[in-house]
Amino acid sequence: MPRFLHLFTLLFYLRIPASSAATDTILAGQALAVHDKLVSSNGRYALGFFKPNSSKSSQDTTNWYLGIWFNTVPTFTPAWVANRDKPIKNTTSVELTISQDGNLVIQNESTKSIIWSTQANITTNSTTAILLSSGNLILTNSSNQSEVLWQSFDHPTDTFFPGAKLGWDKVTGLNRSFVSWKNLIDPAAGGYRYELDPSGIDQLLLVALNSSTSYWSTGPWSGKYFSSIPEMAARHSISAKFVKNDRERSNKDIHMDEGLTGLVKRLDGAYQGEKQFRAEVSSIGAVQHINLVKLVGFCCEDDKRLLVYEYMSNHSLDVHLFRSNSTVLSWAARYQIALGVARGLAYLHESCRDCIIHCDIKPENILLDASFLPKVADFGMAKLLARDFSRVLTTMRGTAGYLAPEWITGVAITPKVDVYSYGMVLLEIISGRRNTCAPISSNVDVYFPVQAAHKLLEGDVRSLVDHKLQGDVNLDEAELACKVACWCIQDDELDRPTMGEVVQILEGLTEIRMPPIPRLLQTMFESCS
Numbered sequence: 001m002p003r004f005l006h007l008f009t010l011l012f013y014l015r016i017p018a019s020s021a022a023t024d025t026i027l028a029g030q031a032l033a034v035h036d037k038l039v040s041s042n043g044r045y046a047l048g049f050f051k052p053n054s055s056k057s058s059q060d061t062t063n064w065y066l067g068i069w070f071n072t073v074p075t076f077t078p079a080w081v082a083n084r085d086k087p088i089k090n091t092t093s094v095e096l097t098i099s100q101d102g103n104l105v106i107q108n109e110s111t112k113s114i115i116w117s118t119q120a121n122i123t124t125n126s127t128t129a130i131l132l133s134s135g136n137l138i139l140t141n142s143s144n145q146s147e148v149l150w151q152s153f154d155h156p157t158d159t160f161f162p163g164a165k166l167g168w169d170k171v172t173g174l175n176r177s178f179v180s181w182k183n184l185i186d187p188a189a190g191g192y193r194y195e196l197d198p199s200g201i202d203q204l205l206l207v208a209l210n211s212s213t214s215y216w217s218t219g220p221w222s223g224k225y226f227s228s229i230p231e232m233a234a235r236h237s238i239s240a241k242f243v244k245n246d247r248e249r250s251n252k253d254i255h256m257d258e259g260l261t262g263l264v265k266r267l268d269g270a271y272q273g274e275k276q277f278r279a280e281v282s283s284i285g286a287v288q289h290i291n292l293v294k295l296v297g298f299c300c301e302d303d304k305r306l307l308v309y310e311y312m313s314n315h316s317l318d319v320h321l322f323r324s325n326s327t328v329l330s331w332a333a334r335y336q337i338a339l340g341v342a343r344g345l346a347y348l349h350e351s352c353r354d355c356i357i358h359c360d361i362k363p364e365n366i367l368l369d370a371s372f373l374p375k376v377a378d379f380g381m382a383k384l385l386a387r388d389f390s391r392v393l394t395t396m397r398g399t400a401g402y403l404a405p406e407w408i409t410g411v412a413i414t415p416k417v418d419v420y421s422y423g424m425v426l427l428e429i430i431s432g433r434r435n436t437c438a439p440i441s442s443n444v445d446v447y448f449p450v451q452a453a454h455k456l457l458e459g460d461v462r463s464l465v466d467h468k469l470q471g472d473v474n475l476d477e478a479e480l481a482c483k484v485a486c487w488c489i490q491d492d493e494l495d496r497p498t499m500g501e502v503v504q505i506l507e508g509l510t511e512i513r514m515p516p517i518p519r520l521l522q523t524m525f526e527s528c529s
């Protein structure tokens, strides 16, 4: 069931663009021109000609390639390249078509010269090319489409697609591995290769091609789990993101490549043993969702525990909500952030292999990327620290204000502690200020969550919304968000929705009743004013 759910949520979460006339198929006799594209039937992948570009690279290129990219990701992100070593310099009269011999080819229409071919050993010229919903480009027998004659999954470039396989295939004789791009704008084979460790089970090795140096791959990408990564590009110089070989004891540094930086997070406190730590990192590293910060590596040496996360350019949510000199987040951005965080948490709780309770949801742990897409950071910390929850609790007193009552009463915690914290964060997103008791100098003298519950009942949502927005707000959405928040902060965890339900409600798919005033908070409010 979890696996099914996982797939389901993936499909469910990805926005499918307004349909265009795009098809996913090339039949014999048809051709794809340079400015056309194929789109997989689920809308997730596109195939076409592209010119690599990168905001991180000042250089430009005149080279064109045929490739597959993520059609739903705002930043153009190629995941597979057909002619990585044979760029097209002049696209005039270039097309993708089925040749006389049945292979899929890039050819110069005017000269009929072949620039690239699938080079499959086939005995029919009646073939069809299809871009599947998995991102696999296949060439099939037109009379029997389950007969796959060639597939891009057998010829990976640098990105792993769920469902693809690595290593030696006895049937086809192919030995599949990823090789990094040369640089950000040149997909030609670069300096690093990912391959299966011939001695280990399910272990991926990162190998520097021009030396015998083998960079060890971090536990999270043991082959088995790697296949559950939804859509992460191990792009460009993959080396960049990994902690160097720990066999070389002298090399404790974290190796980063141009343009790419990680957050290095040092775990302080009480650790579990190395073996347990590795096991947990591997389970956490297997967790991949667009709204969760990607763990890209770790280091576990002596008593040091380091985690390397992908870099987020726009800091954490608290900076945007509470810093007086930061630009005001629009209502639309806030709503998308609320929804994205809910999706990330729903995934952690409900869709991955083990249910992971975050335990420390607060604006500081919600990072924003360049397009303000939220990514939840630090998940799995509770797992990484010793499983002694009283100790975790001690650590977490630092973020009082987001803690569910059951933390204090000492009963076993459930994912509903995250729901509670989420509710508190949601209120802060709405109001643009901390929930904590307002300073005496301020004329606001009520504890905001309680005020919100009351105002909601009175039908006055407008006064709850961040004044910095100057009324520029969708009041229906604001009311919905307030209701969700107040349900999330109910005293009894059974009264709180699950994160999955929160997602559905915020998406307008499920109705929600008016929440009651949270009693415990009401008490706090009395002591606060």
Ligand SMILES: *[C@@H]1O[C@H](CO)[C@@H](O)[C@H](O)[C@H]1NC(C)=O
Residues within 6 Å of the ligand: 049, 050, 051, 052, 053, 076
């Ligand atoms: C990068 O290239 C792709 C494909 O060629 C194009 O769709 C996209 O708009 C380009 N992005 C920028 C920032 O130039």
Ligand SMILES: *[C@@H]1O[C@H](CO)[C@@H](O)[C@H](O)[C@H]1NC(C)=O
Residues within 6 Å of the ligand: 088, 089, 090, 091, 092, 093, 094, 108, 109, 110, 111
């Ligand atoms: C295709 O053929 C035309 C005409 O001969 C030529 O000008 C063009 O450069 C060719 N393009 C490629 C990519 O070979």
Ligand SMILES: *[C@@H]1O[C@H](CO)[C@@H](O)[C@H](O)[C@H]1NC(C)=O
Residues within 6 Å of the ligand: 090, 091, 092
């Ligand atoms: C590509 O080839 C065509 C036809 O040979 C020519 O007219 C055009 O100038 C060339 N384009 C570039 C960018 O070289």
Ligand SMILES: *[C@@H]1O[C@H](CO)[C@@H](O)[C@H](O)[C@H]1NC(C)=O
Residues within 6 Å of the ligand: 028, 029, 099, 100, 101, 125, 126
């Ligand atoms: C397939 O091959 C036959 C004979 O070899 C030829 O007549 C026909 O035009 C070819 N079809 C295509 C689509 O190339």
Ligand SMILES: *[C@@H]1O[C@H](CO)[C@@H](O)[C@H](O)[C@H]1NC(C)=O
Residues within 6 Å of the ligand: 121
């Ligand atoms: C192509 O297929 C034929 C028949 O299946 C076989 O005899 C031949 O050896 C194959 N050629 C290659 C290069 O694999």
Ligand SMILES: *[C@@H]1O[C@H](CO)[C@@H](O)[C@H](O)[C@H]1NC(C)=O
Residues within 6 Å of the ligand: 122, 123, 124, 141, 142, 143, 144, 147
């Ligand atoms: C294609 O499929 C048809 C129908 O299943 C079959 O008769 C034919 O032999 C197949 N051709 C090749 C080259 O596999």
Ligand SMILES: *[C@@H]1O[C@H](CO)[C@@H](O)[C@H](O)[C@H]1NC(C)=O
Residues within 6 Å of the ligand: 144, 145, 146, 147, 148
């Ligand atoms: C179609 O191809 C598949 C896979 O090669 C094969 O199992 C099946 O028997 C074929 N169907 C027909 C009708 O030939």
Ligand SMILES: *[C@@H]1O[C@H](CO)[C@@H](O)[C@H](O)[C@H]1NC(C)=O
Residues within 6 Å of the ligand: 168, 175, 176, 177, 193, 195, 198
């Ligand atoms: C597959 O390729 C890797 C290098 O990429 C090599 O180490 C390994 O021995 C190869 N396996 C087979 C079965 O050829």
Ligand SMILES: *[C@@H]1O[C@H](CO)[C@@H](O)[C@H](O)[C@H]1NC(C)=O
Residues within 6 Å of the ligand: 191, 192, 208, 209, 210, 211
């Ligand atoms: C390959 O060797 C060159 C020259 O020694 C060096 O500059 C480059 O960094 C090496 N690449 C890798 C991936 O080690």
Ligand SMILES: *[C@@H]1O[C@H](CO)[C@@H](O)[C@H](O)[C@H]1NC(C)=O
Residues within 6 Å of the ligand: 323, 324, 325
């Ligand atoms: C204003 O912004 C700068 C950097 O953008 C920051 O260093 C500074 O602390 C901010 N000031 C306040 C009062 O938030």
Ligand SMILES: *[C@@H]1O[C@H](CO)[C@@H](O)[C@H](O)[C@H]1NC(C)=O
Residues within 6 Å of the ligand: 313, 314, 315, 326, 327, 369, 370, 371
């Ligand atoms: C957000 O990121 C973009 C792109 O990196 C940058 O231009 C912008 O200044 C950032 N905004 C803030 C508030 O950091």
